[in-house]
Amino acid sequence: MSRDPTAPERRRLMLDSVRDYLEQLAEEGLEGLPATATTRAAASQAAAVAPKPAAVATPALASDGVSSCTAAASPPRPAPAPIELLSRYPGLEKTATLEELSAFIGDCKRCKLAPLRTHLVFGVGNPHSDLMFVGEAPGADEDARGEPFVGRAGQLLTDIIERGMGLKRADVYICNVIKCRPPDNRNPEPDEVAACEPFLMRQIDLVRPRAIVALGTFAVQALLKVKTPISRLRGNWQEVRGVKLMPTFHPAYLLRSPGEKRWVWQDIQEVMKLLGIEIPARGGAR
Numbered sequence: 001m002s003r004d005p006t007a008p009e010r011r012r013l014m015l016d017s018v019r020d021y022l023e024q025l026a027e028e029g030l031e032g033l034p035a036t037a038t039t040r041a042a043a044s045q046a047a048a049v050a051p052k053p054a055a056v057a058t059p060a061l062a063s064d065g066v067s068s069c070t071a072a073a074s075p076p077r078p079a080p081a082p083i084e085l086l087s088r089y090p091g092l093e094k095t096a097t098l099e100e101l102s103a104f105i106g107d108c109k110r111c112k113l114a115p116l117r118t119h120l121v122f123g124v125g126n127p128h129s130d131l132m133f134v135g136e137a138p139g140a141d142e143d144a145r146g147e148p149f150v151g152r153a154g155q156l157l158t159d160i161i162e163r164g165m166g167l168k169r170a171d172v173y174i175c176n177v178i179k180c181r182p183p184d185n186r187n188p189e190p191d192e193v194a195a196c197e198p199f200l201m202r203q204i205d206l207v208r209p210r211a212i213v214a215l216g217t218f219a220v221q222a223l224l225k226v227k228t229p230i231s232r233l234r235g236n237w238q239e240v241r242g243v244k245l246m247p248t249f250h251p252a253y254l255l256r257s258p259g260e261k262r263w264v265w266q267d268i269q270e271v272m273k274l275l276g277i278e279i280p281a282r283g284g285a286r
């Protein structure tokens, strides 16, 4: 039988919701709120109640040694996923390689982002990698070069892969939920996601990685079809199309909030464990 929460419980639940909401806004790029008396009081109350995260050791940078992305301890590759999500575009399920998928997408005009792009940003990396990183959408640098994660946030992702995990960027596969840049880097809209996500699903099916790292609120929520804040999802294994998925913060968020890198490193270590990649004694992205 359920009971009404007591007043202190209600207050704690409310503060938890406020904290989740603020963390989500921060992860999406909001850098501050107007400091009215009300928001100051709420912030100090939340800070007083919120538990401090336990310190997570962030090892020093890895040496130049490069690990293999495939190890004997790795779980088997997942079986191909059902095709129903692909049925929006007849013939999509017949694409057998990433090259064929790229050709299928072609000079895509299937959503309103098409006339705004410089380049369609398909994805890069090892087409048979055990590990796939999925971000939100191309930004200005990516749109200009036609490659995902090439700006400052991209450099940080490369550091995570190469200096933290001891892999090469070319060993993993990197792409976004949306293949064309939304204007002014706004969040992709639902009709754009609906138009583009079958391509991502086919990419996942074709690469068939053993693990996906979903970067940031939007990618995680788009892949998992949830509205749960990233701060609640990160660090906990999920699954999409039969592939284990680790949600974590977006590198762009880490540039604004470097103190959160410890959590990403913790998430990445879980991925390394799953893939059987040795965690360097003194390694890790900073």
Ligand code: SF4
Pocket (backbone or CB within 6 Å): 105, 108, 109, 110, 111, 112, 113, 114, 120, 178, 179, 180, 192, 195, 196
């Ligand atoms: S965002 Fe996706 S669906 Fe829209 S035009 Fe680009 S490739 Fe096509």
